[in-house]
Amino acid sequence: MSSGHYLKSGFNQAISKLRLSIYLWLIIIIISLIIIAPISFQIRTNLRHLDLPQKALMPFELNLLEIILANQSLLSSYAVFFMVILLFSGLLSVFLNAGLFGQMLSQGKRPSFQNFLSDGCRHFWQFLLSLIVFIPCLLIFFLLFKLLSAPLNLWSARAVTEWPVIFAGLLRGLVLALLWSAFKLCLDLVRIIMITESKKVIAAYFSALNFFKRHFLRLWGLYLLLGLVVILISVILLLLNKLFSSVQPVGLLMLILLGQAFILFRLLARQAFIGLEFSYYSVKKESSDD
Amino acid sequence: MKRKNWSKAGVKYFLFLMILFLSVIPGLAQERPVHYNLEVELLPETASLQAKETIVWTNLSRDYVPDIHLHLYWNAFKNELSTLAKEAGQDKILKRFRIKKDEWGWIKITSLTTADGQDLLPAAVFISPDQPPNPHDQTVLRVVLPQPLAPGQAVNLNIDFQARVPKNGLRTGYFRNGFFISQWFPKPGVYEEGRGWNCHEYHLNSEFYADFADFQVKITVPKDFVVGACGQEMERTEEQTAGKVTYTYAQENIHDFAWTASPRFIKLERWFKGEEEVTLQEYQEMAELVGLTVQDIKLPDVRMILLIEKQHKNQADRHFQALKAAIKYYGLWYGPYPYQTITMVDPPFRTGSGGMEYPTLLTAGTSVILEKEVLSPEQVIIHEFGHNYWYGLVASNEFEEAWLDEGINTYSTSKVSALAYGAGKPSLKAIGLPLSWMIKLPAVYDWQLARIISAPVVKLDPIVNASWKFYNSGSYGLNVYHRAATSLYTLERLLGEKTWARVMRTYHQKYRFQHPRTEDFIRVVNEVSDQDLSWFFQEFFYGAKDFDYAISYVETRLKPEKYQGIFDDLSGRTSGQASETTGPAPGQKKDKFKAKIYETIITLRRYGEIKLAPGYALKLQVEFEDGSTEEREWDGQNRWMRFNFEKPVKIKRAVLDPEGLWLVDTNLSNNSYARKGPATRILSATGSLVWLMQNLLVTFSGWL
Numbered sequence: 001m002s003s004g005h006y007l008k009s010g011f012n013q014a015i016s017k018l019r020l021s022i023y024l025w026l027i028i029i030i031i032s033l034i035i036i037a038p039i040s041f042q043i044r045t046n047l048r049h050l051d052l053p054q055k056a057l058m059p060f061e062l063n064l065l066e067i068i069l070a071n072q073s074l075l076s077s078y079a080v081f082f083m084v085i086l087l088f089s090g091l092l093s094v095f096l097n098a099g100l101f102g103q104m105l106s107q108g109k110r111p112s113f114q115n116f117l118s119d120g121c122r123h124f125w126q127f128l129l130s131l132i133v134f135i136p137c138l139l140i141f142f143l144l145f146k147l148l149s150a151p152l153n154l155w156s157a158r159a160v161t162e163w164p165v166i167f168a169g170l171l172r173g174l175v176l177a178l179l180w181s182a183f184k185l186c187l188d189l190v191r192i193i194m195i196t197e198s199k200k201v202i203a204a205y206f207s208a209l210n211f212f213k214r215h216f217l218r219l220w221g222l223y224l225l226l227g228l229v230v231i232l233i234s235v236i237l238l239l240l241n242k243l244f245s246s247v248q249p250v251g252l253l254m255l256i257l258l259g260q261a262f263i264l265f266r267l268l269a270r271q272a273f274i275g276l277e278f279s280y281y282s283v284k285k286e287s288s289d290d
Numbered sequence: 291m292k293r294k295n296w297s298k299a300g301v302k303y304f305l306f307l308m309i310l311f312l313s314v315i316p317g318l319a320q321e322r323p324v325h326y327n328l329e330v331e332l333l334p335e336t337a338s339l340q341a342k343e344t345i346v347w348t349n350l351s352r353d354y355v356p357d358i359h360l361h362l363y364w365n366a367f368k369n370e371l372s373t374l375a376k377e378a379g380q381d382k383i384l385k386r387f388r389i390k391k392d393e394w395g396w397i398k399i400t401s402l403t404t405a406d407g408q409d410l411l412p413a414a415v416f417i418s419p420d421q422p423p424n425p426h427d428q429t430v431l432r433v434v435l436p437q438p439l440a441p442g443q444a445v446n447l448n449i450d451f452q453a454r455v456p457k458n459g460l461r462t463g464y465f466r467n468g469f470f471i472s473q474w475f476p477k478p479g480v481y482e483e484g485r486g487w488n489c490h491e492y493h494l495n496s497e498f499y500a501d502f503a504d505f506q507v508k509i510t511v512p513k514d515f516v517v518g519a520c521g522q523e524m525e526r527t528e529e530q531t532a533g534k535v536t537y538t539y540a541q542e543n544i545h546d547f548a549w550t551a552s553p554r555f556i557k558l559e560r561w562f563k564g565e566e567e568v569t570l571q572e573y574q575e576m577a578e579l580v581g582l583t584v585q586d587i588k589l590p591d592v593r594m595i596l597l598i599e600k601q602h603k604n605q606a607d608r609h610f611q612a613l614k615a616a617i618k619y620y621g622l623w624y625g626p627y628p629y630q631t632i633t634m635v636d637p638p639f640r641t642g643s644g645g646m647e648y649p650t651l652l653t654a655g656t657s658v659i660l661e662k663e664v665l666s667p668e669q670v671i672i673h674e675f676g677h678n679y680w681y682g683l684v685a686s687n688e689f690e691e692a693w694l695d696e697g698i699n700t701y702s703t704s705k706v707s708a709l710a711y712g713a714g715k716p717s718l719k720a721i722g723l724p725l726s727w728m729i730k731l732p733a734v735y736d737w738q739l740a741r742i743i744s745a746p747v748v749k750l751d752p753i754v755n756a757s758w759k760f761y762n763s764g765s766y767g768l769n770v771y772h773r774a775a776t777s778l779y780t781l782e783r784l785l786g787e788k789t790w791a792r793v794m795r796t797y798h799q800k801y802r803f804q805h806p807r808t809e810d811f812i813r814v815v816n817e818v819s820d821q822d823l824s825w826f827f828q829e830f831f832y833g834a835k836d837f838d839y840a841i842s843y844v845e846t847r848l849k850p851e852k853y854q855g856i857f858d859d860l861s862g863r864t865s866g867q868a869s870e871t872t873g874p875a876p877g878q879k880k881d882k883f884k885a886k887i888y889e890t891i892i893t894l895r896r897y898g899e900i901k902l903a904p905g906y907a908l909k910l911q912v913e914f915e916d917g918s919t920e921e922r923e924w925d926g927q928n929r930w931m932r933f934n935f936e937k938p939v940k941i942k943r944a945v946l947d948p949e950g951l952w953l954v955d956t957n958l959s960n961n962s963y964a965r966k967g968p969a970t971r972i973l974s975a976t977g978s979l980v981w982l983m984q985n986l987l988v989t990f991s992g993w994l
Contacts, residue, residue: 028991032983040976047972049844051943051962057950058738060971063959066742070957086990093991131994160466160554160639161601162658166722173721184993242730246974255974259981266988 006222006283007229010276013104014268017111020103021267024096028263031092035085038078042071094131097191098123104274105195126194129201134187141183148175178224185223185277186212192278211281219280226276230269237262322543323350324503328475331510331534332551337464339453343475346446351483354438358445359417359489360431361500363473366492367395367456371426373418373758374460377494381763387460387494395456395463399431399476405446408436420491420758429492431476449476460494461646462548467515468638472548472648473498480687480805490689495766496757497681497688497695500545502803510536511551518557518597518633519549520651541629543803544649545685552638555597560610562617564589564626576622579791589621592629598636602656605667609634609654612668615710616675620702623791624679624798632678634671645670647677661724663733665707665714672710673703684801691808692766693753693831697774704736704775737779737953744772745836745956753777753831754808777830780954784826785819793818825903830954838898839908839926839946840960846940849887890914890935892944892963894924898956902926911948915939941965 014021046067052060068075102119103111149172156168186208193204212219241258244251330341349355366374378387402411416428439445453474455464462472479489480501488499511517513528513535521541528535539549573584580587594617596609613634621627633651637643644655652674656667676699680686686694707714713733718725725731750765753774760766782790797806797814812827829835894910902908907923914920916939924931935941943964947955955961 024991028984028987029980031987032980035983036976036979039979043972043975046959048967048969049963049965050959050967051945051964052968052971057958058742059732059734060968060975061732062734062738062742064975066745066957066959069742069746070959072746089987089990090994093987093994096991097994158466160468161599162639162722163601166658169721238728246978247970249970252970252974252977256977259977263981263984263988266985270988270992 003222003225006276006280007226009279010226010272010274013275013279014271017104017271018268020100020111020116021264021271023113023116024100024267025260025264027092027096028267029260031085031089035082038074038081042067042074046070091128094127095120095124098127100271101127101191101195101274104271105192105278123195126201127191130187130190130194130204133201133205134183134190137183137186141179145176145179148179181223181227182216182220185220188274188277189219189281192274192281196278196282211284215280215284219277222276222280223273226269226273230266230272233265234262237265321348321350322502322504323348323481324478324501326475326503326505326507326547328505328547329508329510330475332469332471332512332515334467334469334512334515337455337457337469339451339455339471339474341451341453341475343449343451344446345449345476345478346444347478348444349439349441349481351481352441353481353483353486354440355435355481356438357435357487358433358447359419359479359487360433360476361473361479361489361492362397362399362429362431362476363492364395364397364453364456364459364462365428367393367459368428369394369426371424372429373420373424373427373491374429374494376424377758381494390458393457395454395459397451397453397474397476399449399451401448401450402433403448404436405448410434410436410447418491419487419489420493424491427491430479430489451476458640458642461643463641463643465638465640468552468554468641470548470550470635470637470641470643470653472546472643472646475547477546488687488689490758493689493758495692495760495763497692498546499685499687499689499805502543502545502685504540504542505544505547506538506540507547507549508536508538509549509551510534512553514553515551516553516555516557516597517549517551518555518595518635518651520544520547520633520648521629522631541650544629544682546648548648548651550597550635550637550643550653552597552599554600554638556600556603558596558598558606558610560594560596562589562592562594562614564591564621567614567618568622572622579788580623580795581792587622587626589618589626592617592627593631595631595633596636597633599639601658602636605636605656605660608660608668609636609656609671612671612710613675615668616672616706619706619709620676620679623702624795625802627678628683628802629678632675634675636667645674647674647681649678649682652677657719659722659724661715661717661726663715663726664717664724665711666717668711669703669707669714669736672706673699676702676706679798683803684798685803685805686807687805688757690756691754692757692770693774694806694808694811696770697753697778700736700740700771701775701778704740704779708735708737737775740772741776741779741953741958744768744776748773748836748956749834752834774831777826777954780830780952781815781823781826783949783951783953785821789819829900833900835899836897836956837900837952837954838896838956838960839952840895840897840957841892841910841944841946841963842895842930842960843893844890844941844944844963846888846890846965849889849936885938888937888940890937890941892933892935892941893930894933894946895930896926896928897960908947908952909949910944910946912944913942915942 043064047063050063099116099120102123103116109115152168152171156165159165189208189211190204193199193207194201197207199207237258241255244254246252246255325346327344328341330339332339347358366372369375374387399411402414403409410433413434415432417430417432418424418427419430435445455462455469455471457463457465462470462474477500479487480499482488490496505521507519509517509519511534513533517537519537519539521539521544523537524540525538526535568589573587577584577587594610594613596606598606598609613632617627617632629650631650635651635653637653637655644653646653652671654667654670654674677695680699680702681688681695688695713735715726715731715733718731747765747768750761751769753769757766760769785793793815796818797811800814801810808827808831812824815823892910892912902925907925910922910924910933912920912935914937918937920935922933944962946961
């Protein structure tokens with residue numbers, strides 16, 4: 001089958017189960033609002049009656065900076081709050097991923113919030129375990145990254161002009177992204193195998209590695225191709241932002257809508273990645289079983 | 291074989307003309323205590339210097355001087371126990387300097403004799419004049435003279451020294467074959483009559499202090515190197531066989547000498563022409579402002595030399611434009627630039643020497659990716675050129691009272707930048723790329739940002755403080771540069787443009803080629819303004835206290851038509867169920883009186899410890915919904931004050947200090963009240979934060 005088929009299949013699966021992205025969006029926006037609430041409270045308390053004439057003494061952004069600096073003493077307690085919420089979000093993410101994979105891979109069934117939550121509960125421990133097993137893989141990831149970026153570091157360190165430093169920095173970023181996508185591909189496949197074949201974590205890792213022996217490059221290529229499409233659409237969405245000014249209510253409304261559309265798009269893209277990988281895996285698995 | 295570019299006769303003639311020229315400029319003809327003659331060779335392969343120096347030091351005091359204290363600054367980079375390295379190690383916030391293995395720098399005197407051949411080296415000792423003493427520091431050398439120098443007597447010291455350039459040093463350094471050489475030669479401190487030598491160790495947060503001197507410096511480098519230095523190039527001699535070139539530079543009446551050499555420089559020259567850069571109207575307005583004639587303030591031509599890295603050559607115009615603006619406005623405000631040249635250096639990459647000032651030479655620094663709206667390198671160029679006025683000409687002690695140059699110069703930079711360019715966007719980068727490519731950043735004036743970022747450190751240290759005695763580098767930088775500049779902006783607004791312009795010009799002219807202290811500045815402010823502003827300096831410069839007045843609470847309520855209660859007179863006569871109305875006056879028709887009365891109560895508070903001096907008051911301006919305004923004044927002595935207004939309409943807005951005089955207020959966001967605040971902006975800010983958090987969480991959840 002052609003690459004286009006897999007990409008199309010990935011997109012179709014994502015679109016047909018769009019409501020999964022909406023569930024995720026809903027949960028994520030609630031957590032974001034909780035995290036931002038204390039800051040928002042400070043901003044409102046300090047600035048809701050600020051007089052901001054046409055020719056103000058300073059731009060509003062500096063008022064924001066001023067009140068953050070004036071309330072520095074609160075920052076340390078906020079940092080603790082933030083870390084706790086982040087830790088909770090980490091566990092919640094594992095749960096959400098379990099729900100997302102569970103619903104994405106359930107053929108024919110229309111996703112519902114209840115099923116989403118129940119899949120999250122069902123696969124949570126397996127997903128957490130797969131993540132824990134993934135941690136040693138991260139060591140290999142960092143080792144590989146260090147190895148691959150060593151010549152770039154050397155090039156950068158010896159440079160007598162700025163360009164090599166900038167290029168080396170960008171290339172390091174690219175190496176990091178490529179490597180990460182390869183490792184992430186592996187983790188996602190492990191989870192697909194765990195759900196579709198009801199395998200245990202270690203067995204799923206072995207199956208995934210076995211599968212990669214023959215299909216890694218093609219699947220990775222597809223993954224990157226999809227990644228490129230996602231980046232292009234993201235850039236367009238972000239460029240659209242520049243058309244609106246946040247000073248006017250209409251512009252602000254458009255910016256908020258665009259911003260939320262971007263978040264939804266990112267979640268949908270995540271679904272498309274899973275759909276693509278699942279579709280590729282299923283086809284190849286079937287043909288090898290035959 | 292040597293090849294001279296200039297004939298000897300030509301050089302002599304030029305020197306004569308220069309001396310003639312210099313002698314007619316006020317201040318340049320006065321006697322200087324130090325004369326330097328230096329010969330130095332740069333050995334790039336070992337990153338070292340071989341040098342000979344002759345110092346003629348004259349005792350201009352009425353004291354008998356038994357010794358000379360010499361700065362050997364590069365020994366600060368010698369080991370991990372130098373005062374600089376120790377202070378850098380303690381500074382957890384800003385890692386401004388980190389010494390690394392195999393990158394040490396040092397200076398070693400190999401011979402030190404008087405003119406008659408007496409060896410002074412055996413009796414020379416390293417001293418640690420500052421508190422706490424550091425016996426390991428070798429940045430100050432005490433040289434005992436054979437006999438005390440009588441007033442007016444001079445001593446001639448012949449010094450041979452070797453030095454290793456510190457890699458990635460502080461303000462000086464090298465990277466591969468690019469060198470920036472400063473604070474590189476043995477240099478006497480400043481002898482202060484009755485107090486002795488003022489010669490401090492090299493500290494992390496301090497800069498320098500030296501006497502005015504005449505310099506002649508010969509610099510030998512490989513012939514493919516392009517050289518720039520303080521002063522004027524007088525001669526260039528090439529040794530063909532050795533592949534070396536010796537440059538001779540000379541400059542009178544400066545107090546430091548720095549130079550740079552790199553094969554990657556492009557050298558460009560342009561002229562600042564006083565007649566072309568300043569219009570007659572500008573001259574007239576300035577003359578009127580400072581009370582002089584146009585002729586008095588005319589600006590001379592200045593040769594501008596730019597040494598720019600090849601990678602930045604397309605930015606030459608931006609460099610020259612900024613320098614022109616600086617020469618123009620500093621010249622108009624404080625007095626003409628008295629030297630013939632100014633050399634602007636885009637320092638060799640990774641030499642750690644960008645953004646630094648030397649007499650007649652400055653280093654800027656730029657990036658290959660530059661945005662139009664970001665005023666970098668412009669503001670750096672303006673600032674470092676400005677130091678030729680505040681440090682170069684008015685040579686205050688940067689060790690002990692850094693605000694006198696950094697604070698005044700930050701204030702001046704901000705003014706020049708605002709006039710020449712307007713507001714600029716902050717230069718923020720992520721992985722080498724401008725952040726403004728990704729997010730919208732507001733354009734701000736320097737003074738706006740300065741007052742905000744310096745507010746958090748007001749209680750840490752006073753502005754007037756020895757540089758090494760600040761809580762940390764952050765407190766030093768923010769207090770000395772930005773808090774001081776904000777305080778000066780406040781003074782300017784309090785005194786008015788005209789008086790302030792005269793204050794600054796008088797101070798500069800009075801102390802050109804001298805070493806004024808804070809008290810001298812205060813004296814000039816008081817004399818020219820004809821006010822006693824000592825309290826202002828006491829509070830804002832010598833104290834570590836904050837100044838914050840605010841509108842703390844505003845309440846508008848409908849005044850009741852009737853008040854309940856018992857209302858009787860002295861005789862005890864009551865009207866039963868008594869009431870007092872806010873209704874019509876006797877005789878006024880009741881049906882015509884239907885307007886409501888609103889009572890507005892505004893509570894002002896003094897959150898800061900500093901209070902206004904007697905005779906000063908804060909203005910409160912209140913605007914009501916019908917467009918009417920009212921003003922009140924508060925002397926600010928108590929912790930709070932309440933004002934009541936009765937109007938047929940509600941309050942629309944209130945502003946404390948509506949003219950924005952007190953920029954030194956640490957929180958201006960609490961100085962106003964608007965019944966309808968900036969709801970859209972607040973929603974936008976909150977929305978952006980939520981969106982950022984959502985993205986973070988989406989990314990985070992994708993990884994897990």
